[in-house]
Amino acid sequence: MSERENGKVALVTGAGSGIGRACALKLLEHGYNVVLAGRRQAALDAVVQEAQPLRGEALAVPCDVTDADSVAALFETIRARFGRLDVLFNNAGRSGSPVDIDELEISEWRSIVDTNLTGVFLCTRAAFGLMKTQSPRGGRIINNGSISAHAPRPNSIGYTATKHAITGLTKSVSLDGRKYDIVCGQIDIGNAATEMAERMARGVPQANGEIAIEPLMDVQHVADAVLHMANLPLSANVQFMTIMATKMPFVGRG
Template sequence: MIDATQQAGQATQAAQKIALVTGAGSGIGRACARKLLANGYAVVLVGRRAEPLEALAAEAHAAGQTALAAPCDVTDVAAVEALFEAVHARFGRLDLLFNNAGRNAKAVDIDELSVEDWRAVVDTNLTGVFLCTRAAFALMKRQSPRGGRIINNGSISAHAPRPFSIAYTATKHAITGLTKSVSLDGRRYDIACGQIDIGNAATEMAGRMAHGVPQANGEIAVEPLMDVELVADAVLHMAQLPLAANVQFMTIMATKMPFVGRG
């Protein structure tokens, strides 16, 4: 039997698709959430800090858009399970998960990186993605109509490391393996999974690029940045494809950043 909550969710689905964006309170996540909202998606805004999520939700509501601020630590198993249960109760389904939440560690030699800092990066960048993907996969394979799309935020570092970034680089290489496995295992359930690898989008996290960062040859060099809106446009393109098509991997980067030939 379908209860009133499920009926409400199905009615919402008839009008718009449902997306969930992690790390939505700032940077790439915020830009992509805004882009999805502007293009008719209802968006669940996920992050650790409630204030920026609530501000973005209020901005969306003022524009007549559907947004739900959902503070959640993606490394917390119980919190992630509760999050996706709430999404199902509110909307009845999930069409898109953008795994965007991530963090870095101190730029130091491996022997100076604490185990605690290593685990913090792995917990967020890899285990958090696993937990959210696991919950989304379970929902997408059982909902009607079946299926959905999962987009993982990889990084240029999924291909080539920056100096002093062993934890971040290791997790982003691992995300590529996770993306391929979910893409394969999701076929039978009409779940598409792809990855976007981003280089030097102009966000708070990448602001240091404009002041100079270490290069593979030991120099400190300023690197060019690109408008984060271009990343949002790329994610929207991936999101809007029919499930019969998939962007398996996309690289979008500032044209003149030192990536090709790096290392």
């Protein structure tokens, strides 16, 4: 069976725009059947329409990853339509207001944690349960970590804390999944050119207090990297990958 007709099933959360959209289309191009999950039905439908010429089947399923019942309904749809799940890309996430910690509303903190951490937990929990009981057994979970999983930007306490937590979740799932042939890896992305990163081109605060324009990279490079991780056999795993705009101020002193 060729790569473009592989018949594998992937779930991408936050698939209506940005990195999620690019990765969903890339997987569809290479023969995956892709379930596109997100809160906005219209955005998901637009991606499905864009995917019409591609080889894989695209299925839009509205879902709020912070809601356990919504996630359960999503996975019931996957089970009913495809009977299995081979790849989960936990991509849905949100940032927070760029303020000092004492100015961040507790309600916003909880919303960030619910989306970036609890949402990943809920989807991973459901995927783990399906992957360990399906036949053939096993599957791959890929978490979107961000380079904020390594080092913070100024005034990003909620986003940075949750992305650090994703690293621990990734390691735990990678370990606990071994006996079920479930592998888990993480991709840490820096400055992919999406709607969320548009502000980088206008100038953003730096650790030294300056405002600086930062380089961006084509989001297709992220999609190619996720495809590479997804295509590996379950006997191999990219545990952590960092992909970033080469000249962005991250490594060393920038």
